Amino acid sequence: MGFINANADSYDIENYDVNAAVQKDGSVWLTQKIKYDFDGSFHGVYYNQDIKGIGGVSDVSVETIEDGNVEKIPLSDEKTNNTFSQMKSTNQLKLKVYHSVEDKEVTFVYRYLLHGVIKNYKDTAELNWKIIGNQWDVALNNVKINIELPQKNITRLQAWTHGDLSGKTTVSKKQGTVEISLKRNPANTFVESHIVFPVNVTALNQNTSEQNALKSIQRKERALALEANEKRKREEHNKVFFKGIMFILMISVIALWFLWSYMNPGNKSEKKRPIVHSYEIPEPSSEVTQVIYKNKKPDTNAFSAFILELAANHQIEVKELGEKKKDFNIILKDSTLIRDYSIFKEMFNTVGDGTQFTLSELKKFGKKGIEGKALFTAYSLWQKKVVKAANKTRYKDNQNISLRKKALAWLMAVTVVAGGTLFLFANNFLMCGLLVILYIVFLFSCIHYYRSHSLYSEKGQELKYQIMCFRKMLDDIGNFDMKKVGDLVLWEQILPYAVSLGLASKVIAALRINFDATELSTMGVYYPLLIGGNWNFNDALTTSLGSAITNYNSSASGGSGGFSGGSSGGFGGGSGGGAF
Numbered sequence: 001m002g003f004i005n006a007n008a009d010s011y012d013i014e015n016y017d018v019n020a021a022v023q024k025d026g027s028v029w030l031t032q033k034i035k036y037d038f039d040g041s042f043h044g045v046y047y048n049q050d051i052k053g054i055g056g057v058s059d060v061s062v063e064t065i066e067d068g069n070v071e072k073i074p075l076s077d078e079k080t081n082n083t084f085s086q087m088k089s090t091n092q093l094k095l096k097v098y099h100s101v102e103d104k105e106v107t108f109v110y111r112y113l114l115h116g117v118i119k120n121y122k123d124t125a126e127l128n129w130k131i132i133g134n135q136w137d138v139a140l141n142n143v144k145i146n147i148e149l150p151q152k153n154i155t156r157l158q159a160w161t162h163g164d165l166s167g168k169t170t171v172s173k174k175q176g177t178v179e180i181s182l183k184r185n186p187a188n189t190f191v192e193s194h195i196v197f198p199v200n201v202t203a204l205n206q207n208t209s210e211q212n213a214l215k216s217i218q219r220k221e222r223a224l225a226l227e228a229n230e231k232r233k234r235e236e237h238n239k240v241f242f243k244g245i246m247f248i249l250m251i252s253v254i255a256l257w258f259l260w261s262y263m264n265p266g267n268k269s270e271k272k273r274p275i276v277h278s279y280e281i282p283e284p285s286s287e288v289t290q291v292i293y294k295n296k297k298p299d300t301n302a303f304s305a306f307i308l309e310l311a312a313n314h315q316i317e318v319k320e321l322g323e324k325k326k327d328f329n330i331i332l333k334d335s336t337l338i339r340d341y342s343i344f345k346e347m348f349n350t351v352g353d354g355t356q357f358t359l360s361e362l363k364k365f366g367k368k369g370i371e372g373k374a375l376f377t378a379y380s381l382w383q384k385k386v387v388k389a390a391n392k393t394r395y396k397d398n399q400n401i402s403l404r405k406k407a408l409a410w411l412m413a414v415t416v417v418a419g420g421t422l423f424l425f426a427n428n429f430l431m432c433g434l435l436v437i438l439y440i441v442f443l444f445s446c447i448h449y450y451r452s453h454s455l456y457s458e459k460g461q462e463l464k465y466q467i468m469c470f471r472k473m474l475d476d477i478g479n480f481d482m483k484k485v486g487d488l489v490l491w492e493q494i495l496p497y498a499v500s501l502g503l504a505s506k507v508i509a510a511l512r513i514n515f516d517a518t519e520l521s522t523m524g525v526y527y528p529l530l531i532g533g534n535w536n537f538n539d540a541l542t543t544s545l546g547s548a549i550t551n552y553n554s555s556a557s558g559g560s561g562g563f564s565g566g567s568s569g570g571f572g573g574g575s576g577g578g579a580f
Helices: 214-263 286-294 300-312 336-340 342-351 359-365 370-391 398-424 429-452 458-475 488-500 504-514 526-531 537-556
Strands: 010-022 028-039 041-050 057-066 069-073 083-088 092-102 105-114 118-120 125-132 140-148 158-162 168-172 177-185 191-197 316-320 328-332 356-358 576-579
Touching: 010 125, 028 041, 028 092, 041 105, 057 083, 057 092, 092 105, 125 140, 140 191, 158 168, 177 191, 191 214, 214 398, 214 429, 286 300, 286 370, 286 458, 286 488, 300 316, 300 370, 300 488, 300 526, 300 537, 316 526, 328 342, 328 537, 336 342, 342 356, 342 359, 342 370, 356 359, 359 537, 370 537, 398 429, 458 488, 458 504, 488 504, 488 526, 504 526, 526 537
Parallel strands: 010 140
Antiparallel strands: 010 028, 028 105, 041 092, 041 576, 057 069, 057 105, 083 092, 118 125, 125 191, 140 177, 158 191, 168 177, 316 328, 328 356
16 A cells, blocks of 8 residues: 555555666756556655765756646745745755645656766776665556667667566667666665666766776676575575475365365254145244244344233233324233343333333334443343243254354365465466366365254254244245134234244235134234234334334555666665655
């Protein structure tokens, strides 16, 4: 990521183009085009040119290229937008461009003349220059540096580049040019060019020495090149070694997976039986039935079924409040409920007045701070109590659950190893194909193992099968005559399960079709609350309770060489830039 300023804005350098035109007198016209990609708001950019050890700098100009438009930026000390300032010292030229920008790409172009860059020795001319200094705090992408000598057809032209070893150097004696390119230059990493050529190429140069330097330069560069090549060999050897280790590791972990899965057969799931209609009411309560069916905590539908069963047992009383207001009053009849369930303690004593509360009061209650938290906590405790009751049926296969978790751990481990191995072999098509095939074989094996090990015990599978058949009957209830199945006493017992399993509306609609109002009125509390009243109690309760707990939960959450390491001691190491 790019440089981060105080406002957490960032930028990247997308392109870094440099053209250095060497003159006959040993000076260099330097043109730098730096393309910024800004993410956020910035006031401008800066660039510091290191000039220590050369003859200074002059003729500075700045341009911007934005949306295809080129704009010349004037020099000014006012620090106003679209101006630039400069500060010169013996060792450095500091440029600051004031150009406000937000979420955009802008190219900044710097041009100036560097004096005394070339040194003419008795037997050779030399350019030794860190064209990119080590003061960039971001990586530079797509770096291209072109150095043009003032003469073509130079028979004795040699160039070496120092910096990141991934770069490339191209020398053209015919054109008299040296081209340097890198896809990415890491932050705080210099790129140094060291070039030698005949003295007559820069015949007007006044920066001279009577010493011979060519052999010494070639000897030094040969040593640096050998060192760089050795480093490359070591890196390549390490890479090959690491590739081998990763490949063996991947083969090993996959082999170990098959060994582990063979030695841990667990309890295989029985073959799935066809789901048929069942009119047998599940043995567990309606809320526990939902937990077994979904293998999740009970939801507000399960709580609604629980309330309806309490109303049918006369432990609470539910009354509809008027025809215009969709509200119900819930009245406590059995005080042991407060003792046994903290959810009822909160509902009756905190939401209500100790003996009763309304659903509208419950709906608003979740918005309260500490009190809302207490309601949410009490509801969570009720959920845990129901889950505990479901667990007592022993519907879960704890051995299989443990094995399924371990299978997922195997999946994650092998995926990490496979990803790392594929990355290392990215350039080897055949190896990548082999690795992908191996991973796919493992993946299918892992998925099959996971699916074939049901989290339901033998008893749990039978319980779930009965519930699924019972639920299918409820889901298809409009396709058969309910009176032939059983009388209203049976359907009265079934209704809480229909609520808990999310099929209450279908069952109620079928009851209205198959039985008349007189018959339905005999269904005790279920008739006024679900069938014959102005409002459906189940819908009202789930909405109010869901809103109450959600409100709180939401508010809480030697010849010319390529790149080599080291440095040949060129000037310019302190150059760099950024944005502000």
